[in-house]
Amino acid sequence: MECFAYPLDTKMLLRKKKSIKKELLNNEKQWICKKIAVLGGSTTNEVVDQLEIALLNHGIKAEFYQSEYGLYWEDAMFGNEQLDAFGPDIIYIHTNWRNITAFPEIHDTEDEVMQKLQEQYERFGSMWKKLEEKFRCPIIQNNFDRPNYRLLGNRDIWDYRGRSNFISRLNQKFYQYAQKNKSFYINDIDYLAQDYGLSEWGAVIYWNMYKYACCLNAIPYLAGSVANIIKSIFGKNKKLLALDLDNTLWGGVIGDDGPEGIKVGPDMIEGQPYYEFQQYSKNLQKIGVVLAVASKNDQENALEGLRHPDGVLKEEDFVSIKANWEPKNQNLKEIAEELSVGTDSFVFVDDNPVEQDIVRTQLPEAAVPKVESVENFIEVLDHSGYFEVTSLSTEDLGKTAQYQARAKAQSLQASFENYEDYLLSLEMKAEITGFEPMYVQRITQLTNKSNQFNLTTLRCSEDEITKMQESPNYICLCGRLIDKFSDNGIVTVVAGEIQGDELNIKLWLMSCRVLKRELEEVMMNELMKKAAEQKLSYVNGVYIPTAKNHMVEKFYGDMGFELCSSDENGETHWKMKVDEYQHKKSAVSV
Amino acid sequence: MDEKMKQLTEIFQDVFDNEGITLTADTKIKEIKGWDSFIHISLMAAVQDEFGVAYNIEEIMKLKTVGELIASIEGKQ
Incomplete structure (x- = not known):
């Protein structure tokens, strides 16, 4: 929608948010549905309204929890039944400099200021840990904007007694935490405030009258920034x-x-x-x-x-x-x-x-x-923010080379007598493992990006992937494909949940860059092997149709599964008896 | 006055998302169906934007009717 294009049409977004929401909800059909908890140190109503429409514009339909005014810390530290029951997929902590509870005093020694800095940091650090333990979901945390006054003038930014200096050091501590913790993201309101114009951003009337952390007209930009992080986490970046x-x-x-x-x-x-x-x-x-x-x-x-x-x-x-x-x-x-x-x-x-x-x-x-x-x-x-970077995987860094290798492989294909010869000439090798920690990021990315070769289109966060891997009731597999042109990286993901003596496949997807390479046969062989090792009797598959995954409609049938049921939406359920499975041939060696 | 009433009606209709709203000078803002304090913030921000005026806290607290609102805009322009 036009009003979301930079520069934002804030007038329209603020005034017509209700009709914008209606219009967006009428538009798209396939929504990614997520639960978002907004824990605010200031009023969050407009923030949530604007975040909601910005996410709808990215194809994400969100349900929200809002902490009572200013109770972000209490909600996180001491729990809250409503929040627990809500079970967020993402937590956004909307705080700003006014939520810092102690600043340097002019008579403080350097050590005393250091002590205050550590205390302020701990207040947040302990909260993040608590939330992480309890909800194991991505956390988005505002850094601090600068106050719109400088008591010490130009000295305020470099003297340890200056608020500007204190805030800048506190921000650095946040960044160190972000460096070390995946699933933790900084929403850079320090930049947003500067970009917007600090005096206007911090116009005191919005704090004094309504307890808003910034002026109303800046909120669509704030929400847009948070929405960019969220859509990036859930694989809706442009490519x-x-x-x-x-x-x-x-x-x-x-x-x-x-x-x-x-x-x-x-x-x-x-x-x-x-x-x-x-x-x-x-x-x-x-x-x-x-x-x-x-x-x-x-x-x-x-x-x-x-x-x-x-x-x-x-x-x-x-x-x-x-x-x-x-x-x-x-x-x-x-x-x-x-x-x-x-x-x-x-x-x-x-x-x-x-x-x-x-x-x-x-x-x-x-x-x-x-x-x-x-x-x-x-x-x-x-x-x-089309390409908002929330993860930098090694696959991302080598992407152009991979696409080019693929184009090259496609031109090579033309010169072979038959497809089987061509596949053999690629000298393909698969490495199949569980969801190893170093692959979690990439696996998550794949679950959020793959649309075509994707049987269930189940979107997962990093934490959900880790939970599957750690559960004894899951069989998790991911496959890397190497051919003579390039290492394609992790390109396929399979996960099934054990229930009784049956395995229900929850996740089966493959990146489109390795279609028709016979990699899925190798994955199926491996899955059946694992199922046999665990003495399971049946493996059950389901195909859930979307606008884009038509190509795998017959996947389980082609793999020799028996059709159990299908419904009016085209969803089909399949099963395979483990000891009747026929090992599949493939040009990919393991 | 009429011109401002027209502009204000449009703002109120947008913010309340209700095209049926009609305003008179006597309309009490808080008594419009669907009013809450968040809507009030949006209204005041929209008025300030639209007419290029700024209010301080005391002024915002005092405004009760549409007539008063129009008078205050005219006083500031």
Whole structure:
């Protein structure tokens, strides 16, 4: 919805939140449903209202618990029946500098201030531990904004007696905790306040009259920031950045001006912003965003532009380059098909408002930031939070190489007599393990991202994955696939719950980048082996249809399972007697 | 006055999410169906935005009717 695009239409979001909510609820059909506990050190009503619609806009339908005004700490430390019964999937602790209970006094010694700092930190640290033990779910914690006054003026930030200094040190302690604890995320209100303008953010009337931590008009930004963290945790980040070329990656039109005439590079004034935008895009790629080109150009001209010696982005940085005269929405669709990803994971940047509009109307699921000209590309893209980083897995860091290896493997495929020969030529090897701690992050990511080869579409948090692994009643398997081109990393996840002498498969998914590699056969062999070891009689599978997982409708049937039941929604239940299972052949060795 | 009444009606309809709301100078803000203190905050913020005026705490506490609200806006503009 337009009002959520940066810069936010705060007027609309605040005034029409009720009708926005209704409209969003009418729109999308497949919601991710989550329970969110908001523990506030200030009034949270507007925060929750805005968070609710921001999450709906990301496809997440949330149910909320709100602590009574200011009782965040009591709720966490001493428990609260309502909160316990609620059982949150995410906890958001909305505190700000006004919730710090002791500040340095001007006569304090350095040691006394240190003592206060430690006490303030412990107040939060012990609360996080308590919540972690009890709920084992992700925690989002605000850092502290700065007060809108400085008693010591410029000295306030560096003198140990200054509040600004105290807050900055307390924040550092929070960050150290975040470094060490997965499932703990900082919502950076210190940045939000600065970005918004500290004086306006901290306008005292909102605290004095309503006990809001910041001014009302800033709340949609605050909520948007929290929503970005949450949607990222649940796998709703964008994945691909599709870029136009002329007047987007360089100044000028390559078809008219030629490679010497286009403007890019650090040495010329008009070329600088394009150069910086290329650098920014390149850095996005380094954190796992996949890049593509969608441009109205002749292919040869496009490549010529990318060979410009002062450019940062080169041909090999893109997984796909569509430079032709077809409509861009058409090209984006083709890119999506090539890479087996949905256009809902696309962000499209084009300087031309007409092209923006075409893609916005033809592919409403893709994000098209409202950019004007190169000077504000980075600002808009960065504030939009499309690629909010909540985890940096090793798979993310090597993603472009993997996509390219896949494209290469696809071209190799053409030269083989039959598919079986081709598969054998890949020299594939699988490593199958349980949900080892080092894989938990990746496994979680897969459960939240995989849509097509996913039998149950069960979305899980890291804590849920860890719980399965630790439970004696679960059989958990994940598989890494290595072929002669690349190590694809962990690409498939299977988990089943033992009930009596039967195993019920709760989770079975595979990344689309390794479809049709016969990896699922190997996983099934392994699962059946484990089931036999545990002396189980039956393994039961279920297929729960969604808009995207049609490809696995017949999965259990193909694996030799017997159909037990099916309902009007297309949900089917299957079973297999463990001692009748026939070992499956596969081109993948174990 | 009429112009402001029109703008205010629109704000009230948005915030209360009720297109049936009609206002007169005598309308007591707190007596509109669905009113609560959170709605009041949204209303006041919207009024300040829309008309480019700012209120201090005392002024906000004093405002009871739509007529008073309009008078206060006119006094500030």
